[in-house]
Amino acid sequence: MALLTVENLGIGYQTAKGLLKAVDGVNFTLEPGHSLGLVGESGCGKTTIGMALMGLLPPNGRITEGRIVLDGLEISAMSEDELRKVRWNKVSMIFQAAMNALNPVKRISAQMVEAIQVHRPEVSDEAALTRVEGLFNLVGLPLERLYDFPHQYSGGMKQRAIIAMALALNPKLVIADEPTTALDVIVQDQILKETKELQRQFNIGIIFISHDISIVADVCHQIGVMYAGQLVESGPAEEVFFNSKHPYTQALVSSFPTLAGPKTKLAPIPGEPPNLTGTIPGCRFCDRCPKDTASCKLDHPQWQEVGPGHHVLCDHC
Amino acid sequence: MSERRENKTILQLERVSRFYRTRGNVFRGGGRLVVALNEINLSLRAGEIFGLVGESGSGKTTCGRLIVRLEEADQGRITLNGEDITHLKGKKLREYRRQVQMVFQDPYQSLNPQVTIADSVAEPLITNKVGSPLDHMERVLKVLKTAGLSPAEDYVYRFPHQLSGGQRQRVAIARAIVLEPSLLVADEPTSMLDASYSAQIFEILQGVRDKMGATIMFITHSMASARYLCDRIGVIYRGHLVEQGPAEQVINAPQHPYTKALIDATPKFGRAAEVPTYGTLLAAERPANSSAGCPFFRRCALAERLLCAGTYPPWRQVGPEQVALCHLLEDAAPAVSTG
Structure with missing residues (x-):
């Protein structure tokens, strides 16, 4: 059975200009122990999906349609009290900007003990501290730094502490929202490798949210490419990158400079993503698309299967 | 260009x-x-x-x-x-x-x-x-x-x-x-x-x-x-x-161990096979007693204790117009100018 099933998910934000449909008609599943990379530019709805999976949408955001089912439990229909039991026990999150995710006036150990005891009140102080020590070993933090304050840590160490906290209660699913964006390349590389190793060791499902395809390409089994609130292409990582079909994925891949291979001219994507407050009748990418035809603007594109497990939301692929 | x-x-x-x-x-x-x-x-x-x-x-x-x-x-x-x-x-x-x-x-x-x-x-x-x-x-x-x-x-x-x-x-x-x-x-x-x-x-x-x-x-x-x-x-x-x-x-053709470490860490985007892995970065920093040595000594996997910890490395000419600051490039000639 799939660990996570997302069906026809739609999420809207109530704004002064009307309902902004940040996510529209998104479907995907995640098997236990697998990783899915959600990539797309800022504003495409990838963080919104992550927040919805945690039941942490801001007050003006709500799930307008569809369902999220995690491990047999329907997250999208839960009350706040029920959600609190699922959060951190079954699904946890590594937040964007780890620098700001730690409490600056509390020692790291105290924060991690607190995270454990809030969700498992029955755990004693000693047992929680033992668990924290175990987590420190797991993510490669030296034990003598247990009682430090966050400002005494480097960026990479803070990120490791955040990862340790996300793993504290053995969740089945971890949502990593841009976990390495603020880090240097060398630290980023180390953390990505360690995360991959931990995932294999504990058979955790990971949803990796990033704007940087070069990172998810190396880390994830499955890739979902998002554009303007919709998933536009999904499939096995190599398929999506080396055999991309959707014009947006192709543009995204060719706008990244690489270290190896021929030094081809980067192809910037002209234009800007559409405004999501109104209704968009046809394909959302057609204003920027080289394959644009008259019918693209009028009809919703349909999903096409272009390879085993490889799907594209485009009528011309 | x-x-x-x-x-x-x-x-x-x-x-x-x-x-x-x-x-x-x-x-x-x-x-x-x-x-x-x-x-x-x-x-x-x-x-x-x-x-x-x-x-x-x-x-x-x-x-x-x-x-x-x-x-x-x-x-x-x-x-x-x-x-x-x-x-x-x-x-x-x-x-x-x-x-x-x-x-x-x-x-x-x-x-x-x-x-x-x-x-x-x-x-x-x-x-x-x-x-x-x-x-x-x-x-x-x-x-x-x-x-x-x-x-x-x-x-x-x-x-x-x-x-x-x-x-x-x-x-x-x-x-x-x-x-x-x-x-x-x-x-x-x-x-x-x-x-x-x-x-x-x-x-x-x-x-x-x-x-x-x-x-x-x-x-x-x-x-x-x-x-x-x-x-x-x-x-x-x-x-x-x-x-x-x-x-x-x-x-x-990077020559300095740090340049090599940077290239190792860069995401290869599915082209890993085309770029060699150098492995010049030490997993844990090593302690250094003096600050007189090579700036990269603490993290360099190749460093030799006596030479690299104690003296500042010289510039070496490692290719046409390419220079690197490292003790370990002994085969290369000293660089004429680093500018």
């Missing part, structure tokens, strides 16, 4: 150092001296794009700020076209800044939110009393077009909040080139932007070089962007320049 590279030096840094003193307090007493840049030798050739690559805290931004004279070097000499600009003041400094401009990292902070795009871009013209107010608008429209904002007329009366990050960065570039500087320092201009916008910024910077003949110093943490955009690359580690050479050579 390399075939049109000229050899005329436009900017030269000679043994430039910059120190910061950390703020002391009641308990710790006086501040500690931090070396942000240590005896940097660099030269930029007219019409090239030079990439300065390093991690955060390596001193690459400090280097840029010294060149545009937002800060003053504590030691050493910086010359532009042979003229010493290290300690320029007053009128001379203002004149210098007409020739040397900077594009900052964060386009969300570098534009005044209360000023229209037209006024923002025209401001350097007004402060430097260039041209009449009548032809200001013409020049503003022209540089907005060069910076890829067209139709430029649509943008002039907008405010920064009405633009996307990519568009703001293009305005920041327009503002930097409106005085037609001979040298442009671009400090991580794409690190806050999405990939599709970065590619546009790269294209615009190339255009600024090709059409306006400006020399560009491109400061970045990404080896892949440096490979794409730059003619030559300098790699900087904790204030020390450790390798310098033509971009293709430094990336395909």
